[in-house]
Amino acid sequence: MIEWLAAQQGILSIALVLLxxxxxxxxxxxxxxxxxxxxxxxxxxxxxxNLPFEWDVIASYQISRFAVGVNPDMTGNSxxxxxxxxxxxxxxxxxxxxxxxxTTYFSVSRRPAIHTNAYYSSKVKSPVxxxxxxxxxxxPYGFKSLFSLPQQALIIEHENVHRxxxxxWWNTIALSVAVLFWxxxxxxxxxxxxxxxxxxxxxNKVLKNKSKAEKLNYAKALVLCAEHxxxxxxxxxTFGEKNTMIKRLNAxxxxxxxxxxxxxxxxxxxxxxxxxxxxxxxxxSQVQSEETKINAAPPVKRVSPHYPQTAISNNxxxxxxxxxxxxxxxxxxxxxxxxxxxxxxxxxxxxxxxEQWQYxxxxxxGKALRQSGLLVQLDxxxxxxxxxxxx
Numbered sequence: 058m059i060e061w062l063a064a065q066q067g068i069l070s071i072a073l074v075l076l077x078x079x080x081x082x083x084x085x086x087x088x089x090x091x092x093x094x095x096x097x098x099x100x101x102x103x104x105x106x107n108l109p110f111e112w113d114v115i116a117s118y119q120i121s122r123f124a125v126g127v128n129p130d131m132t133g134n135s136x137x138x139x140x141x142x143x144x145x146x147x148x149x150x151x152x153x154x155x156x157x158x159x160t161t162y163f164s165v166s167r168r169p170a171i172h173t174n175a176y177y178s179s180k181v182k183s184p185v186x187x188x189x190x191x192x193x194x195x196x197p198y199g200f201k202s203l204f205s206l207p208q209q210a211l212i213i214e215h216e217n218v219h220r221x222x223x224x225x226w227w228n229t230i231a232l233s234v235a236v237l238f239w240x241x242x243x244x245x246x247x248x249x250x251x252x253x254x255x256x257x258x259x260x261n262k263v264l265k266n267k268s269k270a271e272k273l274n275y276a277k278a279l280v281l282c283a284e285h286x287x288x289x290x291x292x293x294x295t296f297g298e299k300n301t302m303i304k305r306l307n308a309x310x311x312x313x314x315x316x317x318x319x320x321x322x323x324x325x326x327x328x329x330x331x332x333x334x335x336x337x338x339x340x341x342s343q344v345q346s347e348e349t350k351i352n353a354a355p356p357v358k359r360v361s362p363h364y365p366q367t368a369i370s371n372n373x374x375x376x377x378x379x380x381x382x383x384x385x386x387x388x389x390x391x392x393x394x395x396x397x398x399x400x401x402x403x404x405x406x407x408x409x410x411x412e413q414w415q416y417x418x419x420x421x422x423g424k425a426l427r428q429s430g431l432l433v434q435l436d437x438x439x440x441x442x443x444x445x446x447x448x
Contacts, residue, residue: 073247080250086316093258122434183282192225208278358415362406377407385425387418
């Protein structure tokens with residue numbers, strides 16, 4: 058799991074950085090709805106990055122090599138510690154989300170407040186679309202006394218636009234990504250930017266054909282909500298989020314000046330990122346050497362060999378080339394030494410380690426296949442600077 062999480066960080070971080078930049082500097086030029094739709098690239102890239110491509114698995118035809126040192130790199134124990142830390146973080150955040158959802162659910166009045174899909178709640182401080190799958194509009198008990206009738210109508214319209222945009226689904230996806238990759242600080246910065254784009258897109262839709270007086274009423278309602286809302290980032294986007302207030306008021310006040318050129322450039326960047334991610338998943342097709350058959354994928358579990366004490370004492374370095382099979386379940390089998398230097402020094406250590414390695418089974422036609430005659434070279438190095446894993 059840790060290896061999988063690490064493998065997602067490159068494309069995820071690049072996408073989030075670009076989207077955060079777009080939200081901070083280019084929303085007005087790209088358009089509120091266009092910028093909001095760009096966030097769909099995050100789940101799309103994660104999905105593409107994890108497509109199996111089993112039917113295209115072709116050997117790379119270069120021998121897999123791994124460095125072995127006195128102080129080995131990340132091993133099974135280290136991975137277990139990292140996995141435990143990740144799982145604790147996921148559990149805490151998930152528990153908070155569940156607790157928040159349950160307590161809010163039981164705070165909801167059973168009778169509609171002013172509209173058929175709006176209900177009072179003692180838990181909310183600002184109007185919000187609540188629920189992941191069947192959302193309802195929640196409003197605080199002081200809603201009628203705080204806002205005028207025109208403002209109430211605009212606020213309810215705003216929350217219903219969220220519903221029409223399927224924002225409750227997108228919020229579920231956003232929270233899922235945040236929970237899964239909670240250790241990446243960019244995820245939390247991006248979550249805030251995502252919320253801002255979401256609210257700006259909703260404001261733009263509500264006010265598209267409204268008069269100046271209605272826009273002024275709407276802006277006043279935003280300010281009133283912000284005065285009574287929490288300053289922290291809520292689990293659900295609320296109408297009066299303080300974090301989005303300035304940008305939303307500026308967007309209402311400033312005329313739109315969208316740039317078609319910038320939009321075209323943005324679409325080109327998205328297309329390049331998507332294409333690059335797809336191509337990165339397709340193995341290269343090179344001519345196979347008669348002497349070398351290689352495993353097409355790195356191990357999902359790798360136990361670093363023990364560096365023999367006699368070799369450390371004699372300042373001995375070397376390598377071992379092993380031939381092995383990968384079974385239908387991903388375990389190694391039929392391990393034998395093809396070549397080693399110095400002879401017999403590192404052989405036993407290498408075999409014991411490779412016996413514990415685990416690979417992702419090769420799937421073809423929905424069936425797991427055995428892979429035979431694969432090669433791996435373990436390089437035993439005493440120099441810490443040479444501890445680099447090659448694939």
